[in-house]
Amino acid sequence: MHWFFSENRLKVVMPSAMHECAGAWLSKMITRASRRKLLSNDWEDTMDIMTGPEYRNFIGQHAGSFKQPDMAFVPIVGPDWIQCAAFPSVLESGWNESIARREEDARLWQEGSGNAVRVVLQAKVHEPDYRNCIHLVLSVTRAYPDGLGRLALPTHYANIFPIPPDYQKDPTISLDEFYAENCSSTMNAKTEIPLNLSMLRNVAAKYIRDRGYLPA
Numbered sequence: 470m471h472w473f474f475s476e477n478r479l480k481v482v483m484p485s486a487m488h489e490c491a492g493a494w495l496s497k498m499i500t501r502a503s504r505r506k507l508l509s510n511d512w513e514d515t516m517d518i519m520t521g522p523e524y525r526n527f528i529g530q531h532a533g534s535f536k537q538p539d540m541a542f543v544p545i546v547g548p549d550w551i552q553c554a555a556f557p558s559v560l561e562s563g564w565n566e567s568i569a570r571r572e573e574d575a576r577l578w579q580e581g582s583g584n585a586v587r588v589v590l591q592a593k594v595h596e597p598d599y600r601n602c603i604h605l606v607l608s609v610t611r612a613y614p615d616g617l618g619r620l621a622l623p624t625h626y627a628n629i630f631p632i633p634p635d636y637q638k639d640p641t642i643s644l645d646e647f648y649a650e651n652c653s654s655t656m657n658a659k660t661e662i663p664l665n666l667s668m669l670r671n672v673a674a675k676y677i678r679d680r681g682y683l684p685a
Contacts (some may be wrong), residue, residue: 492560499605531581546651554585560590563588574589590649606629632670644660645658
């Protein structure tokens with residue numbers, strides 16, 4: 470466990486391999502989208518994918534807050550496409566945080582950015598149960614581009630482990646959401662990038678077993 474002075478709370482920090490699991494999956498989703506021609510060549514010139522960048526530029530009641538996402542998709546903006554956007558679309562991972570804590574984190578990103586952060590992905594890994602099994606939940610929180618604090622839809626939760634008995638539709642992220650309305654005119658802002666849940670299960674299962682645990 471570690472005390473995070475910037476967030477004024479004690480957090481259980483998961484092994485690095487589990488942190489990297491969701492990022493590895495998301496990278497595969499981008500590669501697949503590119504291979505399927507859902508992304509143009511301009512994606513490489515107008516989107517930086519960063520691991521662990523620090524953000525302290527939040528506004529309003531969240532001014533002074535600090536966040537460091539596991540992965541951030543940072544649009545390149547401006548007339549000459551040479552300036553990093555102030556805020557990214559983000560992926561966060563963590564051990565066994567409550568739903569309330571997850572929602573608070575997503576709210577900080579979205580309210581604190583003036584809803585410039587259009588999508589927050591959170592992969593939450595629960596600590597091993599008595600059978601040494603790990604539960605994994607993916608949540609997707611979206612914000613309206615206007616109106617602080619208003620969510621376009623309730624947070625979508627997808628159980629990765631245990632595998633739910635009923636079919637779960639794969640979530641998507643539009644290019645408009647990735648770019649927060651700064652999508653290049655050479656790309657279709659309405660294009661949806663699928664996030665394949667079955668592949669997340671495959672990737673996560675490997676990481677979980679490599680750590681000596683079992684998928685729930």
